[in-house]
Amino acid sequence: xxYTTAIFYFFAAILVFAGMRVVTARxxxxxxxxxxxxxxxxAGLWILLEAEFLAITLVLVYVGxxxxxxxxxxxxxxxxxxxxxxxFWDYLPxxxxxxxxxxxxxxxxxxxxxxxxxxxxxPAPHPADYSNxxxxxxxxxxxxxxxxxxxxxILLVAIVAAIALTLRRRKDxxxxxxxAQSRVKRNxxxxxxxxxxxxxxxxxxxxxxxxxx
Amino acid sequence: MRDxxxxxxxxLPEIFVLAMVSLILLVDAAVDDGKRAIAYxxxxxxxxxxAFLTVRxxxxxxxxxxxxxxxxxxxxxxxxxxxxxxxxxxxxxxxxYLRERGLYKGEFFVLALFALLGMMVMVSASHFLTLYLxxxxxxxxxxxxxxxxxxxxxxxxxxxxxxxxxALASGMLLYGMSMVYGVTGSLALGxxxxxxxxxxxxxxxLVFGIVFxxxxxxxxxxxxxxxxxVPDVYHGAPTAMTLFxxxxxxxxxxxxxxxILGQGLESQVAEWRDMLVILAVLSMAVGNIAAIAQSxxxxxxxxxxxxxxxxxxxxxxxxxxxxxxxxxxxxxxYTLMSLGGFGMILLLSRAGFEADQLDDFKGLNRRSPWLxxxxxxxxxxxxxxPPTVGFYAKLAVLQAVVxxxxxxxxxxxxxxxxxxxxxxxxxVKLMYFDAPHDTAPIxxxxxxxxxxxxxxxxxxxxGILPQPLMAICVTAIGASF
Numbered sequence: 288x289x290y291t292t293a294i295f296y297f298f299a300a301i302l303v304f305a306g307m308r309v310v311t312a313r314x315x316x317x318x319x320x321x322x323x324x325x326x327x328x329x330a331g332l333w334i335l336l337e338a339e340f341l342a343i344t345l346v347l348v349y350v351g352x353x354x355x356x357x358x359x360x361x362x363x364x365x366x367x368x369x370x371x372x373x374x375f376w377d378y379l380p381x382x383x384x385x386x387x388x389x390x391x392x393x394x395x396x397x398x399x400x401x402x403x404x405x406x407x408x409x410p411a412p413h414p415a416d417y418s419n420x421x422x423x424x425x426x427x428x429x430x431x432x433x434x435x436x437x438x439x440x441i442l443l444v445a446i447v448a449a450i451a452l453t454l455r456r457r458k459d460x461x462x463x464x465x466x467a468q469s470r471v472k473r474n475x476x477x478x479x480x481x482x483x484x485x486x487x488x489x490x491x492x493x494x495x496x497x498x499x500x
Numbered sequence: 501m502r503d504x505x506x507x508x509x510x511x512l513p514e515i516f517v518l519a520m521v522s523l524i525l526l527v528d529a530a531v532d533d534g535k536r537a538i539a540y541x542x543x544x545x546x547x548x549x550x551a552f553l554t555v556r557x558x559x560x561x562x563x564x565x566x567x568x569x570x571x572x573x574x575x576x577x578x579x580x581x582x583x584x585x586x587x588x589x590x591x592x593x594x595x596x597y598l599r600e601r602g603l604y605k606g607e608f609f610v611l612a613l614f615a616l617l618g619m620m621v622m623v624s625a626s627h628f629l630t631l632y633l634x635x636x637x638x639x640x641x642x643x644x645x646x647x648x649x650x651x652x653x654x655x656x657x658x659x660x661x662x663x664x665x666x667a668l669a670s671g672m673l674l675y676g677m678s679m680v681y682g683v684t685g686s687l688a689l690g691x692x693x694x695x696x697x698x699x700x701x702x703x704x705x706l707v708f709g710i711v712f713x714x715x716x717x718x719x720x721x722x723x724x725x726x727x728x729x730v731p732d733v734y735h736g737a738p739t740a741m742t743l744f745x746x747x748x749x750x751x752x753x754x755x756x757x758x759x760i761l762g763q764g765l766e767s768q769v770a771e772w773r774d775m776l777v778i779l780a781v782l783s784m785a786v787g788n789i790a791a792i793a794q795s796x797x798x799x800x801x802x803x804x805x806x807x808x809x810x811x812x813x814x815x816x817x818x819x820x821x822x823x824x825x826x827x828x829x830x831x832x833x834y835t836l837m838s839l840g841g842f843g844m845i846l847l848l849s850r851a852g853f854e855a856d857q858l859d860d861f862k863g864l865n866r867r868s869p870w871l872x873x874x875x876x877x878x879x880x881x882x883x884x885x886p887p888t889v890g891f892y893a894k895l896a897v898l899q900a901v902v903x904x905x906x907x908x909x910x911x912x913x914x915x916x917x918x919x920x921x922x923x924x925x926x927x928v929k930l931m932y933f934d935a936p937h938d939t940a941p942i943x944x945x946x947x948x949x950x951x952x953x954x955x956x957x958x959x960x961x962x963g964i965l966p967q968p969l970m971a972i973c974v975t976a977i978g979a980s981f
Contacts, residue, residue, distance in 0.1 A: 401705045402682060430567035433511070437621060437633040440518065441640060444614045447525065448644030451607035455650075 295335055302328040315361045323354050337413055340420040510565045510572035513553045513580065514620050520546040521613045528606025536604050543591055543609040547584045547616075554580050562980055564626060568688050571626035575828075575980035578972055579623045579755050586748040586835050587616050592951045593843040594740030596944070600851040603648055603738060611648075612744060615641035619752035626763075628677045628687040631756060632670070635720065638752060639666050642745055646737040658736025665719070665729045673716025679709025680765070689764035696767045707771050714775045717757045721750075721809045724782035731790075734802035739849065739856060742798055743842035746805060747835045754831040757816055758824055762981070769819040776817035777909060783810025784916035791923050798856045800923060801841055804882060807920055808834045811897060814913060818900040821981055825974040826896035832969065833881070833893040833962065840878040840955040847871065847944040847952055861927060863936030871942065871949075872931045874956030881959045883924035884917050889962035896970065 305325035312318040326349045333342035399405070413419075427435050456462075508515070520542065528539045554577055562573035591612065598604040618637030625631040643666065647659035681687055683702045684695040700706060719726035734742050761772055787807025794800040812834065815827025848855035848864075848871075855861075865872040881890035894917060898910045944952075962969055 396705055396708045401702055406701075431569070431629070433566040433569045434627075434629045434633055437630065437637065440614070440617065441633065441637050444611070444637060444640050444644070447607060447610055447614070448640065451605075451611070451644060452647055452650065 291335060295332065298328045298331040298335070302332070315366055316358065319354060319358050319361050322357075323350050326350050326354065338419060340423055507565050509557065510559070510563055510624075511570055512557065513550045514617060516553055517546060517550050517613060517617050517620065520549070521610055521617065524606065524613070525610050528610070536606065539606045539609045540591065540595065543613060544588060546613060547588045547591075550620075551581060551584045554584075560979065564690075568690070569625070569627045569630045571624055573624075573980040574976040575755070575758075576624035578976040579751055579828075580620055582751055582832055582835065583616060583619050583623070583748050586751070586839055587612060587744075589839050589843070589951055589955065590740070590744050590747060593839070593846045593948050594743060596948060597738075597740050597846045597849055600849075601649065601738065603740070605648075608645065608648060608740075611641045611645050615645070615744070616748070619748055622752045622759075623755035625759060626689050628681070628689070628764075631759060632674065632677065634752075635673075635756065636670065638749060639670070642741075642749065645741045645744065646733060648741070649738045652736075652738070654736040655738060655741075658733045661729055661736075662733045669716050669719035669726070672712045672719070676709045676712025676714075676716060679705055679712065683709065689759060692764045693766050696765065706768065710765060710768060710771050711775065713760060713765075714772055714779070717753070717760065718779050720756065721753045721813070722806050723779040723809050723813060724786040724806060727783065727786065727806045730806055731799050731802040734805070735796060735799045739798065739842060739845050739854065742801075743839065743846060746801065746838045746842055750805075750809070750831055750835055750838070754812065754816075754827065757813075758827070761816065762819070762824055766819075773817045773819060776813050777906070780810045780813040780817065781909070781912055783807060783813065784913060788916045788920040788923075791920065794923075795858050796856055797845060797858055797861070797927075798842075800858070801838070804920065804923075805838070807916065808882075811894065811913060811917075814901050814909065815897040818904050820900060820903065821974075821977050822903060823897075823900035824981070825970070825977040826893075826900045828973040828977060829966075829970055830893045830897050832973070833889050833959075836955065836958060836962075837878055837881050837890060840874070840952065840959065841882070843948070843952055843955060844871065844875050844878070847948055848942060850940070850943050853938075853940075858927065858930060859937050862930045862934040862938075864931040866936055867939070868942050871944075871952070874952055875931060876928050877956045877959050879924040879927050881963065883921040885921070887963045888959050889966060890959070892963060892966040892970075 302325055305321045305328065308321040309318050309325060312321055326345055330342040330345040330350075333339075333345065524539050524542050524546070527542065528536075531538055557572075558577050559572045559574060562571055564571055591609070595604070598608060615638050618634045618639075618641060621630055621634030621637060625634055643659055643663045646662055647656055649655040677687070680692060683700055683706045684692045686692055686695060696706070715726060719729075722730040734746065737745065761769075761776075765772060784807050787803045787805070787810060791800050791803035791807070794803060808830075812827050812830045815823045815825075815830055817823070818826075845854075845856050848860065861875070864875065877888055881888035884890045884894040886892075894913075898913060901910045901913070
């Protein structure tokens with residue numbers, strides 16, 4: 288076993304373990320943290336594949352931004368996991384049987400017999416000055432520009448959908464309308480009431496007397 | 501420069517639609533609730549403009565563009581024109597319904613056009629990447645459209661089911677695509693076809709990948725045993741969204757299946773034919789038999805969709821140009837009938853009344869003889885009774901199946917169609933021989949009535965003269981394969 292193979296198995300074992308724990312952890316915060324671990328080890332595997340840029344992006348974007356956001360959401364929500372897990376044990380035998388079967392079938396097909404190093408061969412390593420990032424950028428903006436733009440459109444749809452589904456004007460919550468704020472005229476807010484000038488404390492009784500009459 | 505402007509010419513309809521959606525998004529944010537008609541008119545203008553661009557640059561032979569991700573061939577152009585037509589019909593039918601239910605908002609039009617863009621990308625994709633991205637663009641828009649009616653728990657539930665199962669199906673599809681990539685070393689359909697034609701040592705992984713791809717495609721088509729989402733989504737979604745889901749996306753799903761199976765994995769027809777046979781027979785059986793038990797018309801149409809998709813798969817599994825042509829004819833005709841069927845529910849609905857129960861169609865003949873007649877034509881066509889076009893569509897598909905020697909399959913298809921005729925004719929019986937259940941006047945708008953008349957009569961006219969449409973389908977398939 289070479290040095291890289293050892294590293295691969297190390298990361299792969301952690302990845303599988305973390306993936307299992309994401310599903311089985313009782314506490315949703317723990318599950319999210321295990322997902323962070325899974326992303327991190329997956330990034331390690333990508334480094335082994337010489338995909339440095341993707342690996343760093345995975346850590347920066349997913350671990351650094353998405354998962355932190357996710358953690359916040361999980362902490363804000365009051366999720367009753369026990370209720371969600373109702374029926375878990377009832378389904379476990381069938382689900383377990385199906386998944387074990389799937390894993391065995393996939394292992395038979397995806398094993399080294401078909402995709403092993405003897406069949407596929409080791410790709411030649413890139414020279415030290417090869418820039419993964421530059422190559423990725425070049426491909427994204429030339430050959431795959433159409434797919435790149437489509438991905439952007441999908442994100443736009445996600446924004447539109449998220450706003451359409453969640454934005455609601457609640458009558459019981461107070462909110463500020465900046466347009467109305469800046470349109471407001473003096474007369475809308477301030478009412479000038481004409482009153483007779485008062486002549487000092489001594490004259491008050493006399494004045495009120497006149498009003499009453 | 502390798503990429504010149506000429507490369508963008510075939511993509512003009514897509515670019516135009518995207519630009520117009522962005523414009524509608526901005527315009528709609530600026531106008532207040534009374535002027536939503538602007539978004540409606542702009543959407544129709546978008547469809548007309550895209551149709552103009554597609555017709556102007558109609559291609560006579562396949563042309564790859566944008567680094568081989570995009571293909572402009574007669575098949576794509578013909579299907580795009582039908583996509584525009586069906587989306588336009590959806591917009592006209594659903595206008596009154598949406599307005600009465602507070603859904604007449606810019607988001608509906610924006611999401612519908614985004615879905616259209618996704619479908620356009622799918623029909624002219626020549627690469628796994630664009631096929632997948634187009635599918636996701638379509639699906640994401642559809643999930644949001646189903647959930648748009650937030651105060652209805654049924655719509656939310658339908659959207660949730662659709663979303664979760666749709667994500668699962670996308671995962672399977674991607675997994676299958678990655679297997680095929682592992683075997684052939686390419687994601688472009690042309691390269692895949694070429695690599696596989698030379699033969700491969702990796703047969704088992706390839707078949708493994710095809711299984712996942714077929715499962716993903718079957719899910720999107722709603723074929724049994726991947727159909728469980730169809731009745732719930734059709735039933736739970738607001739009828740206008742059901743109309744949308746039940747029409748144009750079927751055309752895109754057909755293109756999706758034909759592009760992957762017929763163009764990319766053409767040489768593996770022996771592998772995927774058996775899978776499609778199972779899917780088709782199960783779909784026709786479950787769809788037709790389960791539809792009998794439904795009392796809700798939307799749910800009944802959902803099961804009918806499943807059976808029709810099974811029938812359409814018969815054409816694809818023939819694996820011949822004749823088969824693809826007849827499947828294309830079938831899916832276009834199905835879209836027309838589906839538009840009419842759901843459109844009729846929309847026409848009969850009014851504020852606070854959905855008209856989606858079978859009983860709501862009782863005695864329709866006494867309330868509106870013309871609408872009852874149109875519905876009669878649509879039901880006859882769905883059942884496959886001559887002289888409507890449904891008969892001819894079924895006949896063409898069966899011919900293709902018999903050609904490859906699967907006579908038993910054709911016999912089974914006819915038997916299941918006979919079962920299906922029962923529940924279509926039941927609707928006709930309710931309309932003509934039962935006393936009206938509901939006597940309120942029908943408040944359909946004149947424009948929707950006009951489109952409905954055109955829709956119903958088209959089913960009859962195409963049934964009497966099917967040759968022009970059939971010729972279009974055969975030529976498009978012939979020039980694209």
